[in-house]
Amino acid sequence: MKSQRNIFIAFILNFAFSIFEVVGGILTGSVAILSDAVHDVGDAASIGLAWYLEKKSKRQPDEKYTYGYARYSVVGSVITTLILVLGSVLVIGNAITRLINPTPIHYEGMILFAAVGVVVNLCAAFFTRDGHSLNQKAVNLHMLEDVLGWTVVLVGAIVMRFTDIQIIDPLMSIGVAVFILVHGVQNLRESMELFLEKAPEGIQIEEIKHHLEEIEGVLDVHHIHIWSTDGVHNYATMHIVTNADFHKIKKEVRAELEEHGIGHATLELEREGEHCDAENCVVELAEHTGCHHHHHHH
Numbered sequence: 401m402k403s404q405r406n407i408f409i410a411f412i413l414n415f416a417f418s419i420f421e422v423v424g425g426i427l428t429g430s431v432a433i434l435s436d437a438v439h440d441v442g443d444a445a446s447i448g449l450a451w452y453l454e455k456k457s458k459r460q461p462d463e464k465y466t467y468g469y470a471r472y473s474v475v476g477s478v479i480t481t482l483i484l485v486l487g488s489v490l491v492i493g494n495a496i497t498r499l500i501n502p503t504p505i506h507y508e509g510m511i512l513f514a515a516v517g518v519v520v521n522l523c524a525a526f527f528t529r530d531g532h533s534l535n536q537k538a539v540n541l542h543m544l545e546d547v548l549g550w551t552v553v554l555v556g557a558i559v560m561r562f563t564d565i566q567i568i569d570p571l572m573s574i575g576v577a578v579f580i581l582v583h584g585v586q587n588l589r590e591s592m593e594l595f596l597e598k599a600p601e602g603i604q605i606e607e608i609k610h611h612l613e614e615i616e617g618v619l620d621v622h623h624i625h626i627w628s629t630d631g632v633h634n635y636a637t638m639h640i641v642t643n644a645d646f647h648k649i650k651k652e653v654r655a656e657l658e659e660h661g662i663g664h665a666t667l668e669l670e671r672e673g674e675h676c677d678a679e680n681c682v683v684e685l686a687e688h689t690g691c692h693h694h695h696h697h698h
Contacts, residue, residue, distance in 0.1 A: 404458065407451040407539050410524040414546075415444040417520045424513045443542055446483040450476040450539050457535070457630070470630035471594070476535040478591045484542060485584040488577040495570035495577070510557040517550035534591055534631050541583055549576045590631065600628040600661075608660055615652050617644030619672055626662065637666040641674075 418440035453476030461468040525543035552572040560568050599605060605624055612621045620641040628634045636657060642649050646669050657665050 404451060404455050406527045407447060407454050407536065409527045410539055410543055411444060411447045411451050413520055413524045413527075414440060414447055417517070418444050420516075421513070424509065440546070443483075443487075443546065446480045447539055447542060450480045450535050452476075453479075454535050467629050467635075470633060473535040473630055474591050474594050477538040477587060480535070480538040480542065481584045481587045481591070484538070484545065484580055485588070488581045488584065491573050491577040495573045498570035499567060508561070511554065511561065514550050514554035514557055518547060518554055521546035521550055534587065534594070538587055541580070541587065545576065545580045548579065549573070552576050594628060594631055597627045599626045600631070600634050603634065603660065603662075608657070611656055611660075612638075612640070612653055615649070615656065617642050617649055618653070619643065623668075633664070634662045635664045635666075636662045637668075639668045639670055641670045641672055643672050 421440055453472045457469045457471070457473035457476070459465075459469040521543055525540065525547050529540060552575065553569075556568045556572045559565070603626055605626060608626075609621050609624060612618055618640060622639050622641075624636065624638040626634060626636045640649065640653060649669065650667055653667055654665055
């Protein structure tokens with residue numbers, strides 16, 4: 401609930417601010433502020449979307465989405481981040497043209513706006529600061545970007561006010577844009593890894609296998625698959641070969657997995673020498689699995 405509310409607050413703040421900005425851009429005649437307004441409307445839109453998807457991601461699993469809706473939040477992160485990255489590229493392009501032919505600016509108005517911008521976005525960043533979902537991280541990155549952007553604009557406006565070096569304005573925006581590009585790409589990488597079912601950060605399959613095989617009665621563990629829906633909730637499936645009591649083994653295995661941060665595990669238990677159906681058992685993992693196919697001809 402909290403992450404939704406936080407994103408929603410960020411949305412309201414941003415939306416109100418971008419309207420205030422359009423007005424300000426027209427009044428000060430600053431292209432910097434106007435282009436920033438456009439960027440902020442885009443921000444507000446992507447944050448609105450992020451909020452909607454975060455809300456959807458909280459829904460309980462049903463027949464259609466048996467794993468629940470957590471990935472919607474990740475989709476939100478991807479879209480928000482893509483908008484960020486695109487925005488950064490445009491800002492850089494815009495700034496380069498400004499470097500070539502500088503435009504006169506209303507410094508006082510710019511200083512005033514930048515000051516308000518810093519305050520508003522600081523509030524928004526404060527509300528989204530402790531997000532765990534990638535979506536919230538993307539939104540928080542947005543907010544931090546805005547705080548950073550406005551701080552830079554503020555400092556720049558003050559410097560320009562006293563020195564009249566107009567080249568400072570575009571140089572600053574390039575700096576901010578590059579910073580965001582780097583972070584955005586990182587965020588995208590994390591999201592893509594989730595969609596590609598990569599084993600979650602900090603989970604060592606070999607180590608888990610080793611720990612499970614130390615449980616008394618467990619002869620072998622193979623076919624281990626570990627993935628995460630949203631970077632927070634981890635799932636696992638595996639085959640366990642044992643001659644001990646299945647109940648006891650299941651309980652111990654689940655307890656061990658929980659210590660490794662895996663809350664949901666599906667376990668298939670096999671007796672020693674039982675024919676394990678999966679072919680790839682032999683092919684890929686022959687060196688270290690217990691699938692030594694003993695074909696018993698009856």
